[in-house]
Amino acid sequence: MTIAPAPQPRDLDAEQMRDIERFEIAIGQYLGGEIGEDVFRVMRLNNGVYGQRQGGTNQMVRIKLPAGTITPEQMELMGVLATEFSRGWGHITTRQNIQFHFVQLARIPDLLRRLAAVGLTSREACGDTVRNVMACHLAGACPYEKLDVTPWAEAVHRHFVRNPLGQRLPRKFKVNFSGCSTDCGQAMFNDVGVVGATRQREDGSTEVGFRVYIAGGLGATPHPAQSLEDFTSREDLLPTIESVLRLFEQTGNRDNKLRARLKWVVDQLGIEEVRRRVIKIRHTLPASSTWPGGIPPEVIAAGDAPAGMATSGEVSEVGQGVSVTLRSSDPFARWEQASVIRGAGKGTVSAVAYAALGDITAAQFASLANIQRALGADVRLSNRQNVVFRNLQESQLRELFDRLDEIGMARPGAELARDVVACPGSDTCNIAVTQSRGLAKAIGERLEEEGLAEVGGVRINISGCTNSCGQHHASDIGLFGAERRAHGRSLPGYQLLLGGHVGDEQIHFGEKALRLPAKTAPEGVARVVRRFAEERHAGELFATWMNRVGGASKIADGLRDLDVIPTPEENEGYFTDYDETGPFVADVAESECAT
Numbered sequence: 093m094t095i096a097p098a099p100q101p102r103d104l105d106a107e108q109m110r111d112i113e114r115f116e117i118a119i120g121q122y123l124g125g126e127i128g129e130d131v132f133r134v135m136r137l138n139n140g141v142y143g144q145r146q147g148g149t150n151q152m153v154r155i156k157l158p159a160g161t162i163t164p165e166q167m168e169l170m171g172v173l174a175t176e177f178s179r180g181w182g183h184i185t186t187r188q189n190i191q192f193h194f195v196q197l198a199r200i201p202d203l204l205r206r207l208a209a210v211g212l213t214s215r216e217a218c219g220d221t222v223r224n225v226m227a228c229h230l231a232g233a234c235p236y237e238k239l240d241v242t243p244w245a246e247a248v249h250r251h252f253v254r255n256p257l258g259q260r261l262p263r264k265f266k267v268n269f270s271g272c273s274t275d276c277g278q279a280m281f282n283d284v285g286v287v288g289a290t291r292q293r294e295d296g297s298t299e300v301g302f303r304v305y306i307a308g309g310l311g312a313t314p315h316p317a318q319s320l321e322d323f324t325s326r327e328d329l330l331p332t333i334e335s336v337l338r339l340f341e342q343t344g345n346r347d348n349k350l351r352a353r354l355k356w357v358v359d360q361l362g363i364e365e366v367r368r369r370v371i372k373i374r375h376t377l378p379a380s381s382t383w384p385g386g387i388p389p390e391v392i393a394a395g396d397a398p399a400g401m402a403t404s405g406e407v408s409e410v411g412q413g414v415s416v417t418l419r420s421s422d423p424f425a426r427w428e429q430a431s432v433i434r435g436a437g438k439g440t441v442s443a444v445a446y447a448a449l450g451d452i453t454a455a456q457f458a459s460l461a462n463i464q465r466a467l468g469a470d471v472r473l474s475n476r477q478n479v480v481f482r483n484l485q486e487s488q489l490r491e492l493f494d495r496l497d498e499i500g501m502a503r504p505g506a507e508l509a510r511d512v513v514a515c516p517g518s519d520t521c522n523i524a525v526t527q528s529r530g531l532a533k534a535i536g537e538r539l540e541e542e543g544l545a546e547v548g549g550v551r552i553n554i555s556g557c558t559n560s561c562g563q564h565h566a567s568d569i570g571l572f573g574a575e576r577r578a579h580g581r582s583l584p585g586y587q588l589l590l591g592g593h594v595g596d597e598q599i600h601f602g603e604k605a606l607r608l609p610a611k612t613a614p615e616g617v618a619r620v621v622r623r624f625a626e627e628r629h630a631g632e633l634f635a636t637w638m639n640r641v642g643g644a645s646k647i648a649d650g651l652r653d654l655d656v657i658p659t660p661e662e663n664e665g666y667f668t669d670y671d672e673t674g675p676f677v678a679d680v681a682e683s684e685c686a687t
Contacts, residue, residue, distance in 0.1 A: 119200065159225065171453075226268040262352040278566065282305075440484055558572055
């Protein structure tokens, strides 16, 4: 691969450049012993830089991509950064960021300037801040959306980045957008989840706006988001989000990080009191010097009209649990059946490029940028760690498939069992217990061997600990890592959960089935997927099937033989984690930020 030269700076945002200069000075002071670890950690996290379990000067840099949008120029730069600063590849997160690991601390200012040159930042991608603002990967192309939430997500991002209100919050604060109640953006487990909606005016006309949900969250103790009010107008949306943030800043627990998220404020005050306070703050917010009322300029400039549904032809289903059946032996036809979304009134289609485990190599980044340019496509990253090409013509699908096939990204993955999602795990994360990425790979391989990788309508998510960075609570089959003990030794294990689902402005968290050793977890998952494939009714959701056959505990009965742990003498492999060579040790450091 030919490495492109570093992009030349254009007219950069002055405030962003001052940020980088201050951070560069702080890095020098920290390395010189002039700044202590506690003070520097806050600065580092607020600049999107997260320490790794390897210690020393190894760092992870998280790049914010509001609404998952990425241009060819930005995609091309990702390939350059992967080669020059990291280990040859980058990772798409479940929150539409891109992460690079093993970046040396002293080199980070150079990386940040490269990002600034293409309009990107890592500012507040970590830490107790307003994190990357997410949106449905089909926003602006979905046949069911009430409005295009893309410019709204961009407006929220711009309003809060470097905003003094969000620099030292009690804990992180997450905002998410979906354009319709299908909720592909997963608004229902965020601090603020915004869903496109309509209401009828007194004159009979229809007003487009939003339903706002608040205080959702995953983590060790998941909470569903709760409705703030029946309807929020477009003019009131930014003031509403700022009012929720102000309430959190004022009332969040600053003494105990384990109970510092907005969901615990609701537990303490009650949802009715939280609603009352948010509405009261919003009422007085026009007196603020930074009042964000009215339609944001980003929305005025871009427009937020919905894509609309096609008047004829095929309209694709969207959302979790979509039934996908591959009916052809032709590779292109199989990819089209699983990965192409149709139905936008503007006559365009969307297609998913499958990135296994969310990983993209430097060469793939460069090729994706070239494909995007050649097809004139709009590209988004999805919360399932894939790359979505949008605004395509039907005539371009074959070319897209062929070009993706050349770089190993044309396998049918969307809504199929092989599309396993995993957090980074103990490969790099300080607080992970297990190698979640290694397990995800092993599950994928087992499903391929058993002919189950292309079963549709089942999502598998894995986290290396209870914190749910891999979103295991909200998937059909979820696993989170935990230390097990047997025969006087520690071994890697996982708790299996079944039946998690998010959609239709509702969320159901997965129910505990049983614990499994890491080494038998792939077989356990394969058995569940096989049984689902054999027993489901036509179009039946995983959760519906699960309840019909007796629930998580009943399904677990068919897996209990897998929770038999041999002695180390009988099988030492049980006591070694995936991608490790030595005995398993639950080596967990202090949490810095998680996702």
